[in-house]
Amino acid sequence: MSVLFTPLTIKDVTFRNRIGLSPMCQYSATDGVMNDWHRVHLGARAAGGVGLVIAEATAVRADGRITPGCLGLWNDEQMEAAASVNRFVAEMGAVPGIQIGHAGRKASAARPWDGGAHLKDDEGGWPIVGPSDTAFDPDGTRLWKTPAQMSVADISEMQGLFVAAAKRALAAGYKLLEIHGAHGYLLHSFFTPLVNTRDDQYGGELRNRARMMLETVDAVRAVWPENLPLAVRLSVSDWTEGGLTIEDNIQMAKWLKERGVDIVDCSGGGATPAARASIGERTADQVILGGQLRAEAGIATMAVGTITQAKHAEALIADGTADMVLLARGMMRDPYWAMHAATELGADVKAHLPVQYGFYMG
Ligand SMILES: Cc1cc2nc3c(=O)[nH]c(=O)nc-3n(C[C@H](O)[C@H](O)[C@H](O)COP(=O)(O)O)c2cc1C
Numbered sequence: 001m002s003v004l005f006t007p008l009t010i011k012d013v014t015f016r017n018r019i020g021l022s023p024m025c026q027y028s029a030t031d032g033v034m035n036d037w038h039r040v041h042l043g044a045r046a047a048g049g050v051g052l053v054i055a056e057a058t059a060v061r062a063d064g065r066i067t068p069g070c071l072g073l074w075n076d077e078q079m080e081a082a083a084s085v086n087r088f089v090a091e092m093g094a095v096p097g098i099q100i101g102h103a104g105r106k107a108s109a110a111r112p113w114d115g116g117a118h119l120k121d122d123e124g125g126w127p128i129v130g131p132s133d134t135a136f137d138p139d140g141t142r143l144w145k146t147p148a149q150m151s152v153a154d155i156s157e158m159q160g161l162f163v164a165a166a167k168r169a170l171a172a173g174y175k176l177l178e179i180h181g182a183h184g185y186l187l188h189s190f191f192t193p194l195v196n197t198r199d200d201q202y203g204g205e206l207r208n209r210a211r212m213m214l215e216t217v218d219a220v221r222a223v224w225p226e227n228l229p230l231a232v233r234l235s236v237s238d239w240t241e242g243g244l245t246i247e248d249n250i251q252m253a254k255w256l257k258e259r260g261v262d263i264v265d266c267s268g269g270g271a272t273p274a275a276r277a278s279i280g281e282r283t284a285d286q287v288i289l290g291g292q293l294r295a296e297a298g299i300a301t302m303a304v305g306t307i308t309q310a311k312h313a314e315a316l317i318a319d320g321t322a323d324m325v326l327l328a329r330g331m332m333r334d335p336y337w338a339m340h341a342a343t344e345l346g347a348d349v350k351a352h353l354p355v356q357y358g359f360y361m362g
Pocket of ligand 1: 326330
């Protein structure tokens with residue numbers, strides 16, 4: 001029997017299998033509002049048989065979008081559009097999840113296919129913020145804006161924005177909330193010494209650098225219902241001398257667990273140009289490090305990174321590397337990846353598909 005296709009229950013939420021759509025920015029929104037593209041992108045993977053669909057990095061405030069095309073959850077129009085997509089995702093039998101975050105010093109960029117460089121304010125960009133006032137790549141040939149260093153009052157306001165977004169996520173029908181703590185965006189940039197050079201209670205030693213993430217998690221957990229799963233995506237390594245190590249992240253995972261986080265989504269990199277990107281060649285290594293984090297922190301995990309083969313995904317669950325697998329590019333190529341994997345692994349295909357398709361399957 002396939003373990004990949006065995007249901008997983010976390011709190012009051014049951015996933016029909018261990019496969020999830022990894023969050024993927026679509027850079028296709030106007031004013032942060034979901035549209036037909038998001039409905040089809042997320043809806044097709046739900047209809048394709050996954051257990052969990054995680055909507056892309058969704059900003060808690062307008063300046064937290066990576067690009068002007070990124071999603072937001074800072075107003076009710078955004079919430080209502082998301083609610084409509086979520087109703088469909090849930091009807092298809094998948095659990096609707098969302099990743100909320102703030103892009104910090106990596107915000108205000110052009111879409112990747114428009115070059116991805118920072119947009120000047122008169123090109124549709126905006127002023128950016130971070131733990132410290134250093135640019136992502138001060139020596140780079142592309143424009144990288146310098147963020148304003150956040151004050152303690154700014155930090156507290158930001159945590160309030162995460163809380164407001166969590167409340168809207170609940171109202172929109174999401175059943176799993178993921179806090180984006182990876183890829184060099186705001187929360188990760190506070191945690192990593194590669195970016196955070198503060199000398200107050202939010203900088204310096206590990207526990208101080210973790211404070212922003214942990215306080216945010218505490219504030220969100222207080223409003224996100226106890227019976228619904230809360231996830232955090234971490235960069236399990238910065239892949240750079242002097243950056244965060246797996247040991248640092250195991251410590252972080254223990255702190256997160258104490259605060260009621262249910263599952264850690266194990267990604268990697270992204271803090272600096274040298275700390276390779278989340279879709280770079282180290283993604284296979286991060287899957288292995290995620291397994292170490294699961295074992296040593298004693299918390300459930302999601303594995304992500306270059307998972308494309310059904311047997312590989314099955315093995316990752318079977319050998320205890322992770323509790324769920326997430327696919328991004330593999331599901332861009334094949335929205336029916338889960339259905340194909342079920343067939344290959346001899347699972348009950350019908351049970352993992354909406355009736356409109358499942359009825360006709362062998
Ligand atoms: C187009 C694209 C957009 C992405 N957007 C996000 C995002 O919004 N949030 C996030 O945490 N990771 C994002 N990622 C990273 C993926 O979620 C995933 O971790 C990464 O692609 C590795 O998985 P894969 O090898 O299955 O593609 C994105 C990746 C791609 C290709």
